[in-house]
Amino acid sequence: MSNLFTDRLWKRVEPIWQSYLEHPFVKGLGEGSLDQEKFKHWLKQDYVYLIEYSRLFALGSAKAHDLKTMRTFAKLLHGTLDMEMDLHRQYASKFGITAEELEVTEAGATTTAYTSYMLNVSQRGGIENVVASVLTCAWSYNFIGKELATWSGALGHEFYGHWVKMYASDEFTELAEDCKNLMNEIASGKPERDLEELEEIVVKTSLFEYMFWDMAENKEEWPIQLSADAT
Ligand SMILES: Cc1ncc(C[n+]2csc(CCO)c2C)c(N)n1
Numbered sequence: 460m461s462n463l464f465t466d467r468l469w470k471r472v473e474p475i476w477q478s479y480l481e482h483p484f485v486k487g488l489g490e491g492s493l494d495q496e497k498f499k500h501w502l503k504q505d506y507v508y509l510i511e512y513s514r515l516f517a518l519g520s521a522k523a524h525d526l527k528t529m530r531t532f533a534k535l536l537h538g539t540l541d542m543e544m545d546l547h548r549q550y551a552s553k554f555g556i557t558a559e560e561l562e563v564t565e566a567g568a569t570t571t572a573y574t575s576y577m578l579n580v581s582q583r584g585g586i587e588n589v590v591a592s593v594l595t596c597a598w599s600y601n602f603i604g605k606e607l608a609t610w611s612g613a614l615g616h617e618f619y620g621h622w623v624k625m626y627a628s629d630e631f632t633e634l635a636e637d638c639k640n641l642m643n644e645i646a647s648g649k650p651e652r653d654l655e656e657l658e659e660i661v662v663k664t665s666l667f668e669y670m671f672w673d674m675a676e677n678k679e680e681w682p683i684q685l686s687a688d689a690t
Contacts, residue, residue, distance in 0.1 A: 515581055577592040
């Protein structure tokens with residue numbers, strides 16, 4: 460019988476992740492009916508999210524106890540900066556937005572809260588906290604991509620098909636598997652109270668993921684607009 464920590468985590472997060480598939484933004488992506496302005500909002504916020512997120516992979520390499528783990532984090536860092544963010548740059552160009560414009564997007568409230576939470580728990584803990592922080596992101600997008608790929612017309616959709624294809628791809632499945640394997644290796648032999656702490660990080664990041672879909676669906680803005688160049 461398998462006794463993997465990720466199986467235990469799955470039992471906790473499955474109801475949360477199932478709710479993503481019913482979220483109007485994710486449903487719109489899979490059904491192809493998503494308003495492009497909402498997608499553009501996601502794209503810009505996700506780009507700056509991924510910049511902060513990449514720091515976690517660098518931190519993972521720095522905190523690793525062995526070369527194999529350092530290498531896995533280096534691969535994840537490269538995968539994010541040069542594969543995943545490339546998808547964003549390609550979509551942005553369809554909207555006439557340059558990579559430089561994407562990069563200077565001001566992070567919104569949810570993006571700031573989510574990335575700050577992950578960076579905080581990762582900085583104050585050991586490598587196990589970094590792995591728990593990054594796990595949901597890589598694994599849940601692959602879960603969503605693979606689910607949406609089974610929806611009729613999702614893969615072939617002229618605009619969103621590329622998104623679904625990428626997150627369902629073998630390359631992204633491998634990145635998610637790398638994160639799951641790291642989590643299982645690191646959790647093995649840890650006392651129950653440590654496992655509970657790691658579980659809490661994975662549940663919290665799963666809730667933040669839901670908030671991130673909501674943020675995009677509602678095109679969230681800060682409550683008060685401060686214009687830097689107002690005179
Ligand atoms: C809010 C948000 N959560 C998760 C991902 C997906 N993601 C983040 S890192 C990674 C692994 C390799 O790049 C994947 C799949 C995203 N884009 N945005």
